[in-house]
Amino acid sequence: MTAQLELRQVSKVYGSGPTEVRALDRADLIVEGGELVAVMGPSGSGKSTLLTIAGSLEEASSGEVLVAGTEVSGMSGNDRARMRRRAIGYVFQDFNLLVGLTAVENVALPLELDGVRAGTARKTAMRALDELGLSARAGRYPDELSGGERQRVAIARAVVGDRQLLLADEPTGALDSVNGEAVMRLLRATCREGIAGVMVTHDAQLASWADRVVFLRDGHIVDQTAPPAGPESLLVTETGR
């Protein structure tokens, strides 16, 4: 597997002088395809900053960010925008689905924005929804779906097409524990198919679904460990895989 995301000595400074905040401080991180990494740390430690820089939604103040082997800061604005649309999927706590579009239209949208013909985009979107057990919900609007279903639609939209990197900020934050576990199982399975995943979470139980946990404090990566035995390991034991 190759590194789909690489941060090399990445720092992010907001403001200047007395109001300066060093949100990230020389962070190094490598995430391979197929790997799910959880990012944990206290409030204000730089978790969301790490995610937005990894997703090239914000620029690093210094250091290098490579997505699928390409240095992001060396790209033109257009190339970077294309990479954000094609290679990176984002899942946020509040779903960010468009209320005026059905589930399948929401999932097809990034493809259509990228120039895929409407019919093809719809078929691809239907396949993605089907894989997440949502084909029966394809024609529903977001407010006709449960919270768990909405988040699964958001994940379908984040992975549709040929994505290499999936970034999730508290993806189960608005869900109860049953739906939260279902979403984690889905993220885990999606990454196993070769996508690199980075997920911010406050919840150690959810972090135990990841292959690795990265701890941040004051913008520093202070520790990287394998997660404690969690639901995944139980699954392995139970099914004998």
Ligand SMILES: Nc1ncnc2c1ncn2[C@@H]1O[C@H](COP(=O)(O)OP(=O)(O)OP(=O)(O)O)[C@@H](O)[C@H]1O
């Ligand atoms: N746009 C901004 N302008 C100025 N400071 C910012 C900005 N965004 C974040 N910060 C500061 O950078 C630091 C890291 O913020 P970040 O949102 O990455 O933390 P976090 O670990 O995600 O926190 P939380 O768990 O509370 O969401 C904080 O001190 C925050 O106040």
